[in-house]
Amino acid sequence: MTDKKMVEALIFSKPESLTDVPTHYCPGCTHGVAHRLIAETIDEMGMRENTVGVAPVGCSVFAYNYFNMDFAEAAHGRAPAMATGFKRVNPDMNVFTYQGDGDLASIGAAEILHAAGRGEMITVIFINNAIYGMTGGQMAPTTLPGQKTTSSPLGRDIESHGFPLKMCEILSQLDGSAYIVRRSLHDPANIRKAKKAIRQAFEVQRQGLGFSMVELLSNCPTNWKMTAEDSLEWIEENMIPYFPLGDFKVHPAIAKSKKG
Amino acid sequence: MAKELLKGNVAFAEAAVRAGCEAYYGYPITPQTEALEHMAKRMPELGRVFLQAESEVAAINMVYGAACAGVRVMSSSSSPGVSLMMEGLSYIAGSEVPVVLVDIMRGGPGLGNIAPSQGDYNQIVKGGGHGDYRIITLAPATIQEIIDLTYEAFDIAEKYRAIVVILADGSIGQMMEPAELPPMQEVRKREDRAEWSLTGAKGRDPRVITSIYIDPAEEEVFNLHLVEKQKKIEANEVRFSSLLLEDAEIAIVAYGTAGRIAQSSVKQARDEGIKVGLLRPISLYPFPYDEIGKVADQVKRILVVEMSGGQMLDDVRLAVNGKVPVDFYGRMGGMVPLPDEVFEQIQELNQKANA
Structure with missing residues (x-):
């Protein structure tokens, strides 16, 4: 009688770049997905021990509890400046910021614009969920026209509040930016594309090609007041038409390697 | 060098x-x-x-x-x-x-x-x-x-x-x-x-630099x-410099450029026989409270000179703690006091002190 040996093969595990800590994020929130994509990428590139992250103010203020690497916590909107200061004295390290839409596109608009303009060798992961999550659902600089929030209870009125800011479109115009793309986290196929983009962005930094940013369209079931499932559909039906997915700027060196 | x-x-x-x-x-x-x-x-x-x-x-x-x-x-x-x-x-x-x-x-x-x-x-x-x-x-x-x-x-x-x-x-x-x-x-x-x-984080646990302590008890710690x-x-870290305070009846407290101007005024007043000295705080935090308090035990009046409306003045008053009157002379708006102006203040104070 032949023994049927049980063969144990590990096919899925927590990335080394994540800590084994339950997150404080709401059920169904895509922050966890974004964290995992970054962590997997850093693991794959073997950069965990040479990476410093800069956390923002907002829902992901405690990101440093979940990433298993050195981290600094910035003031609201100032992560790109803080990352700049750090990177300039550690040019051989991998430095990234993780910022939400209020942090990056509103209070930190000057810092992100000039970091991109200088071609700062940092990578920015920009979580755009069109709302202020942590403070309880107020209007963001990326809130869609007509979208109801607690500070635009009748819906964002463009006559009064103006239009959402399209950060990829803006930053890609700057000569200092080397890699500016928008992806979405609303389904598995797009999540895979998002991961590839994060890899490219870190690659741009590693090769010293310039400023890199990956915008990730994300959800907020709690403050959008819908189920997690509905929130993912809402991204597809409402956010993507206004914030089209795509590559807004890809440095030729990276574009080439992509084809190759 | x-x-x-x-x-x-x-x-x-x-x-x-x-x-x-x-x-x-x-x-x-x-x-x-x-x-x-x-x-x-x-x-x-x-x-x-x-x-x-x-x-x-x-x-x-x-x-x-x-x-x-x-x-x-x-x-x-x-x-x-x-x-x-x-x-x-x-x-x-x-x-x-x-x-x-x-x-x-x-x-x-x-x-x-x-x-x-x-x-x-x-x-x-x-x-x-x-x-x-x-x-x-x-x-x-x-x-x-x-x-x-x-x-x-x-x-x-x-x-x-x-x-x-x-x-x-x-x-x-x-x-x-x-x-x-x-x-x-x-x-x-x-x-x-x-x-x-x-x-x-190579060969060690990750380090985090942050200013957030979400638990009030931790923030208090x-x-x-x-x-x-x-x-x-x-x-x-208290630092200050003092000039001619040993026998002074009047003390000036002034820092930075105001202190330096007051130094000229003190010498001018000494030439006139007025017993005045200067305490110039170099560290503003920590403030030389004790040293100014000791001066207040000895002098009759204190004059604070600043190029402001009287900001360090509050700290001098805390240091003096009501022991002697504290007078103030300040210029503002980018105007710098002349040594003569401070000298006149010293003369006035001297009259009050010895009235």
Whole structure:
């Protein structure tokens, strides 16, 4: 009688770049997905021990509890400046910021614009969920026209509040930016594309090609007041038409390697 | 080393270079811009970092980022620019990373003007940012003193993991005097960076530098830790200079340029036979409360002279604690008192004291 040996093969595990800590994020929130994509990428590139992250103010203020690497916590909107200061004295390290839409596109608009303009060798992961999550659902600089929030209870009125800011479109115009793309986290196929983009962005930094940013369209079931499932559909039906997915700027060196 | 003729702004910038400052982030503002210009040339020459930021808000956050790396880093600015840095200073205080900042004060409030002032005393010494923290504040009166204090500021900042501000007015930034520069120190080697600094989590647990303590009980523990540190600072770092106080019946308390002007007035009054002396605080935080209290035990009256509406005045009153009358003479708006004006004040006080 032949023994049927049980063969144990590990096919899925927590990335080394994540800590084994339950997150404080709401059920169904895509922050966890974004964290995992970054962590997997850093693991794959073997950069965990040479990476410093800069956390923002907002829902992901405690990101440093979940990433298993050195981290600094910035003031609201100032992560790109803080990352700049750090990177300039550690040019051989991998430095990234993780910022939400209020942090990056509103209070930190000057810092992100000039970091991109200088071609700062940092990578920015920009979580755009069109709302202020942590403070309880107020209007963001990326809130869609007509979208109801607690500070635009009748819906964002463009006559009064103006239009959402399209950060990829803006930053890609700057000569200092080397890699500016928008992806979405609303389904598995797009999540895979998002991961590839994060890899490219870190690659741009590693090769010293310039400023890199990956915008990730994300959800907020709690403050959008819908189920997690509905929130993912809402991204597809409402956010993507206004914030089209795509590559807004890809440095030729990276574009080439992509084809190759 | 020989003395050379140096402008204040250039002198403190070069002193910082020689103290091993590895990175400078700043934004142009009169009357301190020569410091930024000096760094723009000097730092790249030495393979160090100079970066002109998009604003003082960004500059102080760049300083914050570099400080997290455990390198010697600084910025310099003037009053309105320093106002913009208050948010960053509060975060830096809350994160306990060592930072050096030079504030070359100008007339205010608002845009004010570019003439010398001491209107930032409250903003710096009392802490213009939010939360419970204190900034070690050193006030030079000469070019030599701004050199020496800036050179030492990096050691003090690192000793306490705290912010040190060199608080001087526009005249110290702009004037030239013969002074001697200190010897050059190399920048810190990577392997010598502090055990709290972010160097990449290689072979050790990750390090986090943050100012957030979401649990009030934890925040209070941290606040108490800062208070304990302040007690050490208050015990170790009080600095002042005194002149002709031994037999004085009248004492002047004045810092920086006002102190230096008062020094001339004191000599003038002594020539007239008036028993007057000067106590010039060099550290504004920690403030020389005890020393001024002792002076108050001895003199009949105290005169505070400032280039402000009376900001240090409050601290002198606390030190004197009602023992003797405290008078005040201040010029504002970028106006600098003449020695004769202060001399007249001394004469008036002398009459009151001996009436």
